[in-house]
Amino acid sequence: MTKKILIALALGILSGYLAAPDSVYENTGLLMDIGLCLLLFFVGLDLGSNKDIFKNLKNLGFRILIVPAGTILGSLAGGIVCSLIFDINIFGALAIASGMSWYTLSAIIITPISSELGTIAFLSNVFREVLAFVAIPFIAKNIGYLETIAAGAAISMDTGLPMVTRNTNSEVAVISFISGVILSLAVTVLVPIFVGLMA
Structure with a gap:
């Protein structure tokens, strides 16, 4: 699966660089939304077919x-360690x-306080998402199923959910969705708190 993801990403980069017409760029967001909705539909179909999941979760x-x-x-x-290594304001790193x-x-919340930290926030979180896609199959096989959820963090409820489902089991997929919701809510609380402490 990791090879397929890397090949698809490489083909996308190559197509975008060499040949994609402007009309593709205009509809990229819509196409991604449709693709994500289809992925989540099939994940939901798989989860719904397993009647014991919700009993086990209870x-x-x-x-x-x-x-x-x-x-x-x-x-x-990890944020604290990075603040020490790279000499970044500890609250900015958090x-x-x-x-x-x-x-x-x-990135949107952090940039008004520091455009440099806003850029770092954008890039580090993009890298975390991309690395999660590549790492989830390895983590599931060699470390553990629940650890795949932590790799993706907030994306474990949407774009990362199909990867978790494919590489673990239905019960972990439900936990992944619940964790993703909680983590997404946590982002909306924690980032503004630490940005406020930076000022």
């Missing part, structure tokens, strides 16, 4: 929150880390 209860909580703590710890793959929102 048994987990509040333990489901461990995955997003661990993802948040790991992301923030704001960047709090983006958790939601590159558009985090």
Whole structure:
């Protein structure tokens, strides 16, 4: 699967550079939305066909929150380490880390305070998303299923969900969706808090 993703990305870059007409660029957002909706529809179809998933999740209860909580703590710890290595304002680094793959929102919130940190937020969260797509199959095979959710963070409820579903199982896919929702909500709270502390 990783090879297919890398080949598709390379073909897209090559096509965009060499041959794609302007009409393709005008409709890229729409085409991506349609593709994402189709992916999520088939993921939902697969989840709905497994009747035991929701029963098993009910048994987990509040333990489901461990995955997003661990993802948040790991992301923030990474931000602290990066602030020390690269001599970045600690609250700026925490704001960047709090983006958790939601590159558009985090960059928009951070840029008015610092265009440099806003750019870093955009790029680091884009890289996190791209690396998650490549790493999820490896993580699922060699480390563990739940860890695939942490790799993608906020994207584990949308663009990352098909990758998690394909490489794990239906129960983990549902946990992935729930975690993605919680992490996306956390981004909207944590990034503004740390940006406020930067000022």
